[in-house]
Amino acid sequence: MDTRFIGIGEVSDVPSVAVVVDVMRAYTVAAWAFARGAERIVLAESLDDARALKERHPDWVALKDGPPTPGFDAVNSPALLRTVDLRGRTVVQKTTAGTVGALAVREAGLVLCAGFVVAGATAELLRERGCGDVTFVVTGEDGRAEEDLACAQYIAALAAAGDGPDVAGDGPDAAGFLRRAADSRAAAELAQGVREGAHPDDVALCLELDRFPFALVASQEDGLTVLRPTAPPAGGERA
Numbered sequence: 001m002d003t004r005f006i007g008i009g010e011v012s013d014v015p016s017v018a019v020v021v022d023v024m025r026a027y028t029v030a031a032w033a034f035a036r037g038a039e040r041i042v043l044a045e046s047l048d049d050a051r052a053l054k055e056r057h058p059d060w061v062a063l064k065d066g067p068p069t070p071g072f073d074a075v076n077s078p079a080l081l082r083t084v085d086l087r088g089r090t091v092v093q094k095t096t097a098g099t100v101g102a103l104a105v106r107e108a109g110l111v112l113c114a115g116f117v118v119a120g121a122t123a124e125l126l127r128e129r130g131c132g133d134v135t136f137v138v139t140g141e142d143g144r145a146e147e148d149l150a151c152a153q154y155i156a157a158l159a160a161a162g163d164g165p166d167v168a169g170d171g172p173d174a175a176g177f178l179r180r181a182a183d184s185r186a187a188a189e190l191a192q193g194v195r196e197g198a199h200p201d202d203v204a205l206c207l208e209l210d211r212f213p214f215a216l217v218a219s220q221e222d223g224l225t226v227l228r229p230t231a232p233p234a235g236g237e238r239a
């Protein structure tokens with residue numbers, strides 16, 4: 001597997017396969033939304049688009065980062081979302097980095113969105129689809145966010161571990177990657193209450209490795225970029 005790691009601003013072509021990483025917090029939140037029963041997540045281009053979608057579909061759940069905001073139903077916090085009943089609901093998500101990263105590569109042949117909570121399933125799907133060239137979009141801090149870069153590198157190492165003839169090779173040790181994320185600027189800002197719309201448990205929830213057994217696949221549906229959970233086939237596990 002050939003990999004490259006780029007920031008959102010460096011996206012200049014249409015990758016064949018893109019993995020868009022936002023650990024804190026967009027794709028941890030998205031995974032929790034599915035765990036709470038959401039049917040799909042529409043990734044909105046702008047706050048105005050998110051508001052317009054909500055106005056057109058009052059039953060949809062509009063979610064944005066930052067503080068609670070009129071016109072929106074939820075904030076970008078996994079801890080605040082984990083008790084919300086989202087069964088059968090469509091969520092509209094707009095965040096500063098994560099959703100922007102996915103929209104930048106929406107034309108790619110395969111778009112996966114990821115954080116540590118879905119790292120294993122994401123790597124498994126990359127392996128199962130036989131992905132050769134994979135572009136990792138490191139969404140935070142112009143591609144330098146340590147929590148996103150660590151997660152991207154972990155998924156790449158995990159996906160590559162089953163590559164080639166030596167399929168019995170051990171996968172990477174997650175501990176060092178998780179430590180880098182725990183020591184990141186984003187983690188510190190969340191812990192110190194710098195980021196609004198947060199809960200004290202957010203960092204811990206963002207660092208839960210493989211909390212969920214599904215990957216997050218984004219595709220185009222009726223002109224919208226839509227995220228859905230996809231479980232790798234049961235037979236796809238490495239020997």
Ligand SMILES: O=C(O)[C@H](CS(=O)(=O)O)OP(=O)(O)O
Binds near residue numbers: 025026027065066140
């Ligand atoms: O909600 C978050 O943690 C961030 C907000 S910001 O980038 O720190 O302003 O959004 P995300 O897109 O989930 O990184």
Ligand SMILES: [Mg+2]
Binds near residue numbers: 022025098140186
């Ligand atoms: Mg982020």
